[in-house]
Amino acid sequence: MNRHNFFGHLALAIAAVMLAAFMGQMRRMGDGPVRGTFVKREILEQVEPHAGPEIEAADAEDAEVIVRFRAGISTDEIERLTARLNDRLEDRFEFINNEAVIADEDDLSAEAVAAEYSALPEVLYAEPNYEINLSPVEDEEFLEAEGGDDGDEDDPPVIKKGRRPNDQMFAEQWSLTNEGQRGGKAQADISAALAWEKTTGSEKIVVAVLDTGVDYTHRDLFNNIWTRPNGMAPYTDEHLGSVDDRHGYDAADNDGDPMDDNGHGTHCAGIIGAEGDNSEGIAGVNWKVEIMPLKFLSRGGSGTTKDAIEAINYAMDRKKAGVNIRIISASWGSTARSRALGDAIKRASEEGILFIAAAGNSRTNNDRIPHFPSSYDLPNVVAVAALNRRDELASFSNYGLKSVHIGAPGAEILSTWPGDHYEEHSGTSMATPVVSGVAALVLSANPKMSMAELRAHLLDSVDPLPALKGKVSTGGRINAARAVRAE
Amino acid sequence: MALTKEDAVRQAKSDLAARLGVAEDAIKEDSVKDEDFPDAALGAPIEDEMSAQMITPGWRIRLRADGKKYEYRASRNGLRLYNYEGENYRV
Numbered sequence: 001m002n003r004h005n006f007f008g009h010l011a012l013a014i015a016a017v018m019l020a021a022f023m024g025q026m027r028r029m030g031d032g033p034v035r036g037t038f039v040k041r042e043i044l045e046q047v048e049p050h051a052g053p054e055i056e057a058a059d060a061e062d063a064e065v066i067v068r069f070r071a072g073i074s075t076d077e078i079e080r081l082t083a084r085l086n087d088r089l090e091d092r093f094e095f096i097n098n099e100a101v102i103a104d105e106d107d108l109s110a111e112a113v114a115a116e117y118s119a120l121p122e123v124l125y126a127e128p129n130y131e132i133n134l135s136p137v138e139d140e141e142f143l144e145a146e147g148g149d150d151g152d153e154d155d156p157p158v159i160k161k162g163r164r165p166n167d168q169m170f171a172e173q174w175s176l177t178n179e180g181q182r183g184g185k186a187q188a189d190i191s192a193a194l195a196w197e198k199t200t201g202s203e204k205i206v207v208a209v210l211d212t213g214v215d216y217t218h219r220d221l222f223n224n225i226w227t228r229p230n231g232m233a234p235y236t237d238e239h240l241g242s243v244d245d246r247h248g249y250d251a252a253d254n255d256g257d258p259m260d261d262n263g264h265g266t267h268c269a270g271i272i273g274a275e276g277d278n279s280e281g282i283a284g285v286n287w288k289v290e291i292m293p294l295k296f297l298s299r300g301g302s303g304t305t306k307d308a309i310e311a312i313n314y315a316m317d318r319k320k321a322g323v324n325i326r327i328i329s330a331s332w333g334s335t336a337r338s339r340a341l342g343d344a345i346k347r348a349s350e351e352g353i354l355f356i357a358a359a360g361n362s363r364t365n366n367d368r369i370p371h372f373p374s375s376y377d378l379p380n381v382v383a384v385a386a387l388n389r390r391d392e393l394a395s396f397s398n399y400g401l402k403s404v405h406i407g408a409p410g411a412e413i414l415s416t417w418p419g420d421h422y423e424e425h426s427g428t429s430m431a432t433p434v435v436s437g438v439a440a441l442v443l444s445a446n447p448k449m450s451m452a453e454l455r456a457h458l459l460d461s462v463d464p465l466p467a468l469k470g471k472v473s474t475g476g477r478i479n480a481a482r483a484v485r486a487e
Numbered sequence: 488m489a490l491t492k493e494d495a496v497r498q499a500k501s502d503l504a505a506r507l508g509v510a511e512d513a514i515k516e517d518s519v520k521d522e523d524f525p526d527a528a529l530g531a532p533i534e535d536e537m538s539a540q541m542i543t544p545g546w547r548i549r550l551r552a553d554g555k556k557y558e559y560r561a562s563r564n565g566l567r568l569y570n571y572e573g574e575n576y577r578v
Contacts, residue, residue, distance in 0.1 A: 075570040076556045212539065262564065264527065264539040300564045300577075301527025302538040332537045334528070358540040361525035396525060396542060427526075427541035
């Protein structure tokens with residue numbers, strides 16, 4: 001940094017700190033009921049104990065801000081600006097609408113950095129990327145009150161009761177039964193084994209997997225794939241005419257063959273309903289279920305809102321034709337809002353279809369930067385954040401106290417992959433079908449439960465977690481056993 | 488067919504040369520690094536694009552031409568140009 005830049009930077013910093021002090025005071029006055037401490041993401045594990053409930057400004061080290069630049073500002077220019085201010089352009093954030101996450105590297109608070117960027121002519125606005133964290137004292141009280149694990153890694157693993165399937169790789173499925181394998185935390189799971197004492201699913205419940213398609217020939221899936229019943233007329237599309245929708249629909253290629261050419265949809269399908277107790281591969285949350293493959297994402301894993309809407313319309317058509325579609329699982333999204341997509345999901349709500357959606361993987365707060373479709377404020381939408389095997393919010397997961405509802409295992413998740421393979425993947429994509437699977441499991445035991453009842457029931461059945469308090473509206477992880485009333 | 492790192496770098500150079508209207512040998516390689524991207528769009532979605540929310544391994548390819556820097560992102564499933572004059576592009 002040259003001398004001129006240094007003094008410019010210093011003057012800006014002083015002004016920004018004064019502004020930040022004022023803003024911080026205003027925030028304390030305005031956000032009284034919120035409990036927790038705002039700290040930056042990277043230092044969550046190092047934060048000092050804090051006894052009080054009030055909100056504090058971000059720690060000065062590596063504070064982050066979300067900056068929206070004016071149209072036409074290149075990465076090159078952004079990098080030059082950030083370098084000039086001795087900051088770092090965070091790369092993981094999805095670059096859209098000219099927004100970027102920038103990390104400070106010279107000990108300023110997030111408010112001060114935001115003020116710095118707001119003053120630049122290249123910037124439309126800048127705001128701190130807050131993270132809410134609990135003090136350790138509060139965490140302990142919270143756990144004690146809820147009867148949770150204290151997380152002491154020296155504790156012996158707790159072997160839970162319940163029904164175990166004979167699937168060969170079941171021991172690797174920490175999300176279903178976590179006994180501390182591979183550095184995990186015992187009981188940081190969805191209590192599937194206990195839930196299976198009550199129900200292992202039902203082929204009468206249909207879950208539409210709206211994704212890259214599904215390998216419906218996979219040996220661990222084919223018995224649980226929806227097939228159009230004899231006597232039900234094929235789907236008729238306004239433009240395509242009659243479509244032979246034997247196992248679902250492909251809105252990307254406009255045909256009746258939703259075979260997966262990517263892998264992502266097959267992975268999600270296996271989490272929901274890989275056949276259980278068949279001495280093969282893995283067990284799904286449901287050992288028995290009907291998975292309806294709906295393809296709208298291409299081989300590259302992306303697709304258009306138009307094709308997503310078309311696939312949702314197909315699901316609604318089949319529902320009206322008598323197929324018991326109760327859930328659409330949507331492990332995809334972007335920060336682009338589409339009114340038409342929102343309207344399609346609303347119509348699905350009117351048909352009694354729960355829409356379970358991924359919160360996103362940009363590590364950002366969806367209350368500030370919405371991620372769709374999970375951020376649509378609709379009565380059938382459940383937005384899902386991802387947890388790791390230690391019951392911590394996964395490092396990549398989005399969150400949002402208002403707009404993200406529930407957490408579920410989503411890191412290092414083993415599931416089916418095209419060609420009779422199995423792979424481990426991470427993402428809120430993987431957390432979403434866990435919740436979809438539990439929803440189907442609940443319906444298998446309570447088939448007459450309405451969509452609204454089901455949604456409320458799922459959200460009421462969580463295990464409260466310190467890592468999710470202040471991060472998702474329920475403050476907890478999905479618990480299958482509690483959801484099916486098996487405990 | 489799955490894209491390799493070498494394919495991705497080659498295609499990125501070729502694409503940038505075409506966009507800038509210069510010879511490919513005017514495109515210099517700054518760095519090619521392994522990277523985990525947040526989604527199937529590699530954190531570089533184009534307009535109206537929805538993508539699978541799965542952590543996607545790939546490569547960040549940084550090129551330089553005429554003193555300016557450019558970034559491509561690739562995975563086995565495709566190549567993207569990141570924030571070129573304010574827009575992302577699928578190559």
